[in-house]
Amino acid sequence: MTIAEDDPRQPYEQAAETLRREIRDGVIRPGHKVGSVRDLASRFSISPTTVQKALGVLRDEGLLMTTGRGNYARDPEQAADAGRPGSAADLSEVLRRLEHVTSQLSELRDRVERLEAGNSGRADKNQ
Incomplete structure (x- = not known):
């Protein structure tokens, strides 16, 4: 999936939205790796810095947990408690x-x- 040029949202927002939807729909299940920064940059055709920004958004929402080994999806129900x-x-x-x-x-x-x-x-x- 590439980022849509005609979408008014920033590329990091588009990437975050795609990953958010995949986590909420169970495509990426709680406890599973979301993907490396390099893999996500390739998948979305964006820079690693932009990927980091997208992951930061999801982390702030409580949908991701980051460890020294990578970024892992969290249960969306637990993420709802983040606010x-x-x-x-x-x-x-x-x-x-x-x-x-x-x-x-x-x-x-x-x-x-x-x-x-x-x-x-x-x-x-x-x-």
């Missing part, structure tokens, strides 16, 4: 937000330290 609170996708969002808050806190700490250093210098001059 629920407490899922890996939910945890990923929490971690992203935590990183942002931590960055802001660090910036505020630096500003307070500069202000305190400036005030202690003034206090020394007044004594």
Whole structure:
């Protein structure tokens, strides 16, 4: 199967949709390998980078599990739980937000330290 040139979706979206359908229809059964990046790139006539992006979409949806040995289909019923609170996708969002808050806190700490250093210098001059 090749990617349709006249399809308005990006090639990675088309590849992800095909694999998603195959997993949901049982063509690729839970626990079975989806295919190597190289094989999928050849199958869809797209670059390995584009395949990686498609696999990332499916991984985020909970339809794939990636190990050191490859990408494996997950049970679509389990994937449906991925959007629920407490899922890996939910945890990923929490971690992203935590990183942002931590960055802001660090910036505020630096500003307070500069202000305190400036005030202690003034206090020394007044004594």
